Amino acid sequence: MRIAELTCYIVRVPLRRVIRHASATRCESTNLLVRCRLANGIEGWGEGVPRDYVTGETPEGALDQFGQTPLERQLCASPTRWSEVIELCGAFQPSVPCDDPRGCRSNSLRCAVELAILDAYGRLFAEPISTVTRHFPPARSISHERREVRYSTTITAESAFAECRSALKMRCYGFQQCKVKVGLAGADDARRLRRIRLCLGSRVDIRIDANESWHADKLAAAVEPLLRYRISCLEQPVPHAELDSLAEVRTRLAVPIMLDESLTSMADAQRATAVRACDLFNIRLSKCGGFLNSLRLAAEASAHGLGYQLGCHPGETGILSAAGRHWATSVSNIRYLEGSYDRHVLRELLTNEDITFAYGGRAPALESPGSGVHVNPEVLARWTIRELKRPLA
Ligand SMILES: [Mg+2]
The missing domain is CATH 3.20.20.120 (Enolase-like C-terminal domain)
Structure with a gap:
């Protein structure tokens, strides 16, 4: 089964109270969400949290990386088992428009895309994401x-x-x-x-x-x-x-x-x-x-x-x-x-x-297929500040 489309969202997540530590103070978190839609309509969701003081990433920068990565070429396989899904995840190599000696400047995007892929195929295989560990x-x-x-x-x-x-x-x-x-x-x-x-x-x-x-x-x-x-x-x-x-x-x-x-x-x-x-x-x-x-x-x-x-x-x-x-x-x-x-x-x-x-x-432990959770579309629409859809077919 192929991936038909990936969509990346920047969302503003309101927090209940101010969180303070030595590097940052926040009352909201700007996160990256990715939806992976397979050719048969099954959807999976992933998330990343870009923090510039940790990995040098920003939400806008991550969305630009998502827009510039040749997804059609990297994510064209049709996995039928976990080992092939893991290979597909490895084929995803975000475009990083800067020096990256530590290999961390696309980590939040990588995480969001990978989790969306694992969730979608977990639902397709009717197995929880935790299964991946023993196949890796x-x-x-x-x-x-x-x-x-x-x-x-x-x-x-x-x-x-x-x-x-x-x-x-x-x-x-x-x-x-x-x-x-x-x-x-x-x-x-x-x-x-x-x-x-x-x-x-x-x-x-x-x-x-x-x-x-x-x-x-x-x-x-x-x-x-x-x-x-x-x-x-x-x-x-x-x-x-x-x-x-x-x-x-x-x-x-x-x-x-x-x-x-x-x-x-x-x-x-x-x-x-x-x-x-x-x-x-x-x-x-x-x-x-x-x-x-x-x-x-x-x-x-x-x-x-x-x-x-x-x-x-x-x-x-x-x-x-x-x-x-x-x-x-x-x-x-x-x-x-x-x-x-x-x-x-x-x-x-x-x-x-x-x-x-x-x-x-x-x-x-969560035992339902994929991640075991489902995104509420109304909350997503309220939180979304930017969105980029990438059809792969
Ligand atoms: Mg710490």
């Missing part, structure tokens, strides 16, 4: 089916009162893991963590994310006062440009280091492992160029004895939440899992299905 040879070492996963929660920088209220709510909700955003200018992170640890109790696993806000030469001094609150992991403490210095400092820190902004592609992963810059990867489907590239990165981490988490971008809709669920329920040894915040973060759901995690962050 590079993922053989990490493929593992799970019936249920547990999500972590996140505390972003707010007033002391709001942070305590959030932490108490999360404790009551039974979360086992919590990420705290640190490094905002003017914030006393040691005091914040003391309060948050008190409210969350001693049993919750707390990790911190500095979003590149510190510098390698002062890192030990910034981290030391925070360690007494039993921090299990420190995410992206310094800017990507300081990766080599981070590798030197890391051995003197008493906390595992996770890379996020410095981990967007296989080139990044290979550099990180070569200089021994980290203990864990933060893999996010959009940032890392889709479902398959993310599997490759997890396998690479595993091969080097590193851990990995599946992260998310705040403002992802149910399409990326569903894709993340399929990824998480088909991959072994995920150290932390983020995502599926839908109802808690979005002012309105794009999908007919609400797959927000339940009590304790628990969420089941």
Whole structure:
């Protein structure tokens, strides 16, 4: 079955409240959606979240890439099984009109197109997207089916009162893991963590994310006062440009280091492992160029004895939440899992299905064909700010 048409949308997703961390503040998220229509009319949906401070991508730039890529030539195959769908996804090579040494400047578009293709063919084959993992040879070492996963929660920088209220709510909700955003200018992170640890109790696993806000030469001094609150992991403490210095400092820190902004592609992963810059990867489907590239990165981490988490971008809709669920329920040894915040973060759901995690962050595997979620056309029409249709037939 051939792909008959791809349509790319730029949508503005309204959030329930302002989300603030050291690199950005947002009350809405501008995302990329892609619809893949097969020759028999079956449709699949994909999503990407271009963030210029992470991969240098913008929504308009991604739409231009979509318009300039020779899709008719790249996506002309007619897959009949998953191995051929995976080949088709590999044939998609977005046109990137700039230098791209890290291989990340088209990752959100790649993710959106790939997820749309996987969703459409999953519906055609009547199998969930999670099935792809066991058909993808590079993922053989990490493929593992799970019936249920547990999500972590996140505390972003707010007033002391709001942070305590959030932490108490999360404790009551039974979360086992919590990420705290640190490094905002003017914030006393040691005091914040003391309060948050008190409210969350001693049993919750707390990790911190500095979003590149510190510098390698002062890192030990910034981290030391925070360690007494039993921090299990420190995410992206310094800017990507300081990766080599981070590798030197890391051995003197008493906390595992996770890379996020410095981990967007296989080139990044290979550099990180070569200089021994980290203990864990933060893999996010959009940032890392889709479902398959993310599997490759997890396998690479595993091969080097590193851990990995599946992260998310705040403002992802149910399409990326569903894709993340399929990824998480088909991959072994995920150290932390983020995502599926839908109802808690979005002012309105794009999908007919609400797959927000339940009590304790628990969420089941999705077993319906494809992604298992369906886009509400009225919400899509209200959110769309630009649209580009590419017939392939
Ligand atoms: Mg991060």
